[in-house]
Amino acid sequence: MIYLDHNATAPLRPEARRAMEPWLGRPANPMSPHALGREAAMAVDRARQSVADAVGFPRDGVIFTSGATESNTTLLSRGRWAASATEHPSVLAYAAAVIPVDGEGRVILGDLDGADGISVQAANNETGVVQDLPAVAAYARSRGLRLHVDAAQAPGRIALDHLRLADFVTISAHKIGGPQGVGALLARVPFEPLFRGGGQERGLRAGTHHVAGIVGLGAAIGEALPMSPALRDRLEAGLGALGGRVVGRDRLPNTSCVLFPGWEAADLVIALDLRGFCASAGAACASGAQRRSPVLAAMGIAATGLRLSLGPTTTAAEIDAVVAALGDILSG
Amino acid sequence: MRIVVAMSGGVDSSVAAALLREEGHEVIGVHMKLHDNHGGEGHCCGLDDAWDARRVADRLGIPFYVLDLQEAFAEAVVNPYVDAWKAGLTPNPCVTCNGVLKFRVLLRRAALLGAEKLATGHYARTHDGRLFMAADPAKDQSYFLHPVPSTALQKTLFPLGEFTKREVREHARRLGLVTAEKAESMEVCFVPGDDHAAFVSRHAPDLEAAGEIVDEAGQVLGQHEGYHRYTLGQRRGLGLAGGPWFVIAVDPGARRVVVGPEHRLLRHEVFARGVNLIRPPGTGELHARLRHRGALVPCEILSLDPLQLRLLAPARAITPGQSVVVYEGDELCLGGVIARAA
Numbered sequence: 211m212i213y214l215d216h217n218a219t220a221p222l223r224p225e226a227r228r229a230m231e232p233w234l235g236r237p238a239n240p241m242s243p244h245a246l247g248r249e250a251a252m253a254v255d256r257a258r259q260s261v262a263d264a265v266g267f268p269r270d271g272v273i274f275t276s277g278a279t280e281s282n283t284t285l286l287s288r289g290r291w292a293a294s295a296t297e298h299p300s301v302l303a304y305a306a307a308v309i310p311v312d313g314e315g316r317v318i319l320g321d322l323d324g325a326d327g328i329s330v331q332a333a334n335n336e337t338g339v340v341q342d343l344p345a346v347a348a349y350a351r352s353r354g355l356r357l358h359v360d361a362a363q364a365p366g367r368i369a370l371d372h373l374r375l376a377d378f379v380t381i382s383a384h385k386i387g388g389p390q391g392v393g394a395l396l397a398r399v400p401f402e403p404l405f406r407g408g409g410q411e412r413g414l415r416a417g418t419h420h421v422a423g424i425v426g427l428g429a430a431i432g433e434a435l436p437m438s439p440a441l442r443d444r445l446e447a448g449l450g451a452l453g454g455r456v457v458g459r460d461r462l463p464n465t466s467c468v469l470f471p472g473w474e475a476a477d478l479v480i481a482l483d484l485r486g487f488c489a490s491a492g493a494a495c496a497s498g499a500q501r502r503s504p505v506l507a508a509m510g511i512a513a514t515g516l517r518l519s520l521g522p523t524t525t526a527a528e529i530d531a532v533v534a535a536l537g538d539i540l541s542g
Numbered sequence: 543m544r545i546v547v548a549m550s551g552g553v554d555s556s557v558a559a560a561l562l563r564e565e566g567h568e569v570i571g572v573h574m575k576l577h578d579n580h581g582g583e584g585h586c587c588g589l590d591d592a593w594d595a596r597r598v599a600d601r602l603g604i605p606f607y608v609l610d611l612q613e614a615f616a617e618a619v620v621n622p623y624v625d626a627w628k629a630g631l632t633p634n635p636c637v638t639c640n641g642v643l644k645f646r647v648l649l650r651r652a653a654l655l656g657a658e659k660l661a662t663g664h665y666a667r668t669h670d671g672r673l674f675m676a677a678d679p680a681k682d683q684s685y686f687l688h689p690v691p692s693t694a695l696q697k698t699l700f701p702l703g704e705f706t707k708r709e710v711r712e713h714a715r716r717l718g719l720v721t722a723e724k725a726e727s728m729e730v731c732f733v734p735g736d737d738h739a740a741f742v743s744r745h746a747p748d749l750e751a752a753g754e755i756v757d758e759a760g761q762v763l764g765q766h767e768g769y770h771r772y773t774l775g776q777r778r779g780l781g782l783a784g785g786p787w788f789v790i791a792v793d794p795g796a797r798r799v800v801v802g803p804e805h806r807l808l809r810h811e812v813f814a815r816g817v818n819l820i821r822p823p824g825t826g827e828l829h830a831r832l833r834h835r836g837a838l839v840p841c842e843i844l845s846l847d848p849l850q851l852r853l854l855a856p857a858r859a860i861t862p863g864q865s866v867v868v869y870e871g872d873e874l875c876l877g878g879v880i881a882r883a884a
Contacts, residue, residue: 476607476609476610477651477654480607480651480654480655481654481655483605483607484570484605484655484656502613542656
């Protein structure tokens with residue numbers, strides 16, 4: 211099995227697994243006053259520091275959540291937000307206005323009436339298109355708008371230097387080799403909590419901490435260094451030779467969204483699956499159904515692309531194998 | 543042999559997949575997501591039927607894929623269904639789906655996946671591109687399959703063709719399939735609560751307009767609230783004095799429903815369009831079927847294209863929009879959509 215779907219979810223990094231193991235099965239509630247509780251509290255604190263350091267936010271601005279969707283919902287379900295047309299559905303679900311993108315997937319920043327803030331992703335999950343965050347941040351600052359950046363796909367792929375320009379950042383653990391079911395919302399300014407109750411996370415996110423998961427996120431983000439685009443470029447050279455057209459220009463070094471004229475991406479995903487390759491057509495959907503991509507539609511492309519997303523353990527031999535398999539499928 | 547099986551999530555297609563697997567074939571399950579009649583926007587996936595099919599596929603240890611065909615289905619089946627009611631017809635969307643969508647899409651996938659055959663859970667039999675009734679006459683579904691071209695039938699298997707429903711359920715139980723006891727649906731799959739009038743009204747609100755119920759002489763006997771609520775031969779719900787009255791025609795142009803005594807529903811000649819000829823009839827006795835589960839009526843073919851049939855015994859309420867198929871023995875030779883009867 212060759213796994214080329216890291217933007218859907220990535221394998222657990224060994225460092226994250228090792229960090230999590232002591233916390234699986236240990237009765238560790240960071241809110242407890244006893245020794246085990248204190249130990250857990252310190253483990254969560256170290257993870258908080260690790261996330262803060264990676265993203266360039268103050269440690270106390272890191273709030274752990276159940277994942278990127280919860281982080282996005284917490285922030286965007288309050289107030290009036292304008293969001294780019296290619297945002298994740300958990301952002302678009304609450305957007306009061308949509309910021310269009312151009313044919314390359316970059317936001318077109320024009321007049322916005324009545325929004326308190328804008329939400330622009332660091333990089334798109336389907337196409338890998340990277341937004342020009344310094345320009346977006348300058349735009350937000352000049353108009354007095356809050357800036358939220360969904361950075362679920364950024365760590366482990368690109369440098370995170372520009373995230374510090376945002377007021378809020380969303381982080382996901384499982385896209386970067388941490389465990390599923392944990393993420394963070396980073397905030398420089400106050401926000402309304404979504405979950406109220408036991409006072410965890412300074413009252414900003416009630417609910418007992420997922421200690422093992424949080425520790426895993428802390429370990430994974432510390433290891434999540436930018437990737438080289440070399441293998442992606444090798445892949446795209448192969449896809450191009452097969453007649454594929456890659457969508458978007460400035461992209462993550464691990465993501466290729468490719469169109470083959472006359473082919474449905476869903477068909478290619480199935481054919482690859484039967485040959486032992488994991489890829490996707492657009493984003494993953496709950497029942498595995500495939501439909502037209504709203505992300506590509508926003509870019510003026512009426513199709514769904516085949517998405518191949520690489521990880522830190524992907525090899526050149528795997529790239530050559532998937533290109534060969536696609537060549538076989540397309541010629542059959 | 544590599545075979546793609548269309549898995550609806552019902553017991554029939556579950557067992558079809560299981561039987562092929564037991565025969566040692568390499569089976570790939572495919573579920574077509576056609577619509578979302580559970581309502582609610584953005585309710586993108588995870589419907590019960592797809593999950594039942596997925597559970598069965600997992601149990602059988604076969605790969606399984608969901609194909610989202612909602613847009614194509616709306617265009618090819620749902621919209622024509624609404625248009626047919628507007629035109630005063632009583633459409634059969636399952637026939638449309640088999641004819642223009644299901645087999646075409648599935649055969650394309652099958653070819654792409656390198657599969658030699660496509661299989662479905664229909665109760666019918668096929669070999670050499672020909673189509674036959676199922677061994678169990680109570681379950682026979684060949685009527686619905688009449689628009690499938692012979693070239694498609696050549697690549698199709700109906701593993702349940704020799705089975706009774708009871709045997710199919712027993713087999714599902716023996717294998718512990720979650721779909722073994724699932725209730726059978728006789729409804730149009732995309733029409734909630736089997737209420738076609740409410741569904742059509744929602745999609746074509748202008749049909750709600752009132753009109754006249756008249757007798758054959760044009761005398762007004764009453765009013766109706768949309769002619770799409772009426773189908774040929776209908777007796778109930780007319781609310782007229784005297785009678786008994788039966789719907790004998792629907793005139794969409796005048797928005798009129800025409801009623802008359804029952805004997806006016808009897809006809810001897812059928813005209814059909816969109817005829818699919820699977821095998822030219824031979825010299826044997828021919829029988830027509832004019833609705834699903836309808837009686838077999840002895841007939842002669844007066845013309846093949848356009849199709850014109852003479853019935854050797856009169857038939858009641860031959861309904862435009864439904865299909866007529868012609869059997870020679872147990873073989874379905876041809877079928878089309880009824881345009882009118884005389």
